[in-house]
Amino acid sequence: MQKVDAILRDSEFRALSEMIKKKEYDRKFCRHSLGHALSVARIALLISIEEDLQIDRELIYGAALLHDIGRYSPYEEEGMSHHEAGAIVARPILERAGYTPEEVSEVCEAIKKHKKRSKTGGGLTDVLYRADKLSRNCFMCDAREECYWSEDKKNKSIYF
Numbered sequence: 001m002q003k004v005d006a007i008l009r010d011s012e013f014r015a016l017s018e019m020i021k022k023k024e025y026d027r028k029f030c031r032h033s034l035g036h037a038l039s040v041a042r043i044a045l046l047i048s049i050e051e052d053l054q055i056d057r058e059l060i061y062g063a064a065l066l067h068d069i070g071r072y073s074p075y076e077e078e079g080m081s082h083h084e085a086g087a088i089v090a091r092p093i094l095e096r097a098g099y100t101p102e103e104v105s106e107v108c109e110a111i112k113k114h115k116k117r118s119k120t121g122g123g124l125t126d127v128l129y130r131a132d133k134l135s136r137n138c139f140m141c142d143a144r145e146e147c148y149w150s151e152d153k154k155n156k157s158i159y160f
Helices: 002-009 011-023 034-050 057-066 082-097 101-112 124-134
Strands: none
Touching: 002 011, 002 057, 002 082, 011 082, 034 057, 034 124, 057 082, 057 101, 057 124, 082 101, 101 124
């Protein structure tokens, strides 16, 4: 996966990932680490395969690796959500990684909308949303009782 490897080598991606790691060092709720991003990617790929959606692996991994990259960015500090900020921050990283303009638009759209479930379903945006939620290990979380997620949203089992 040449484009995904390019993201992982990208100096801006690495710097932002390190900043997120430092900012969330003491966070007791779910962290937005590389481990989380890889879990999202793998779950999204499984969903795509199981549902025969035929979403390109490079798109899935690119979206998953970058879906939380807007956290703690200057855009978020100015009041923009991390989803919207992430779409802005991800664009040049995706371009440098060799994604086509159409792929960049699709991935950025998925990042921007990964907070809410897609009404159309089945595309990259919907799969990213679902994988992001399913990646959370609520059933083993020490902060479960304090979490703002309602009980019906919390993962009580492993699905993928």
